Amino acid sequence: MTVKTRFAPSPTGYLHVGGARTALYSWLFAKSQGGEFVLRIEDTDLERNSQEAVDAILEGMQWLGLEWNEGPYFQTQRFDRYNEMVDKLLAEDKAYKCYASKELLDEVRAEQEANKEMPRYDADHPKIKAVNEAAKEGDPCVIRFRNPKSGSVVFDDQIRGRIEISNSQMDDLIIRRTDGSPTYNFCVVVDDWDMGITHVIRGEDHINNTPRQINIYEALGAPVPTFAHCAMILGDDGAKLSKRHGAVSVMQYRDMGYLPVALNNYLVRLGWSHGDQEIFSQEEMINLFSLNAISKSASAFNTDKLLWLNNHYIKTSEPEYVAEHLQWHLDQKGINKDNGPAITEVIKLVGERCNTLVELADQIAYFYQDFDAFDADAAKKHLRGVAKEPLELALAKVEALSEWTTENLHQVIADVCAELEIGMGKIGMPLRVAVTGGGQSPSVDAVMQLIGKERVVARIKMALASIAEREANAQ
């Protein structure tokens, strides 16, 4: 049997991290079993669904790299098929027409409540029975599924263990509304059956639907898939993760400068573990993933850990991969990477200092963009009269360099220190501020090498002019 899983979002908004984790688990399980992964858009709620939301979900899935083997299927394109199956159940007397009006159902419910009974649809209630018997063909009606009256539904949830629900707790579910549209729980079963889904991995908010759905599978003569219901994700205050806790949309994480590998690694560990290992390459995740190692209890979202992972991946990923994802941030900031050194070299030099790609984009702007002012604090501290002589000497030496290498630039700094009998800081910091505009950067020789001679010379001259101006103003 080929394992087949699916992710079945309802397009009511963006792809949120909870959905992304469910999608990731479904994707990983399929991959780990050499199986297939299906994407299905559950868009039957026409009032709440939108094309924008569909696009946002597809964008989120693509960004995370969760490629699907089949789909996206759209439930709104499958109504004929659902109705065909409703008709089949009707013909087999596994479903029936119910003509009870809303008013009557409300009346029966009030009666049940008054009698301290569980409020539920009861086909055998004398008033409902009478209405159904008196109805004529063509009167408005819904179609209800004939849920078994006795016994119970038992299933072995791969995360939560054995679950047993008595049929007496389930009433006859509406599977087709008066307007002819099939209902959610029915569509899901027909889809999972038609699409050959072997494992349904979804949020535990759907666990109450499962016994109802299992009865429908059985009535249709369809094989019942294996179920795994994942616990919730909580915010840092223990409440269900929501917008109130900050970013919940996957694309917001892109915007905040996370790499998809980092978010995937974070999400896989949020509720699944393999010993105490924290870092998982995609290949390791696929090889090690198993449903029974998913935690039964809810997990709390921890942004610090996600930042730590992001820094790890910025540091250790191929610079080409980082560059691919950095591009969006460069575009946001109007930084043109063709206007300076190879971006991969800059990433190798600066990346490890950054927790996010937003920080990285901010910190590398000076490689590509000239500036017309120095950071005020850094200039006040380091572009002062005492820096004039060391900077002038450094300028002369860099102008004279015939080979623009990090080693030679390192030697220039060492020679300035030796000739003027000053410590490294007295030239290192002024040079750093001169060439980068600010007080923080990686090793200044390597930075100058990447910035290039022409820009370095111009920027040291600009720093000297700034010192002269400061001195003139002080007099």
Ligand code: GLU
């Ligand atoms: N469409 C449902 C949701 O977005 C998922 C249903 C399922 O996975 O069975 O919550």
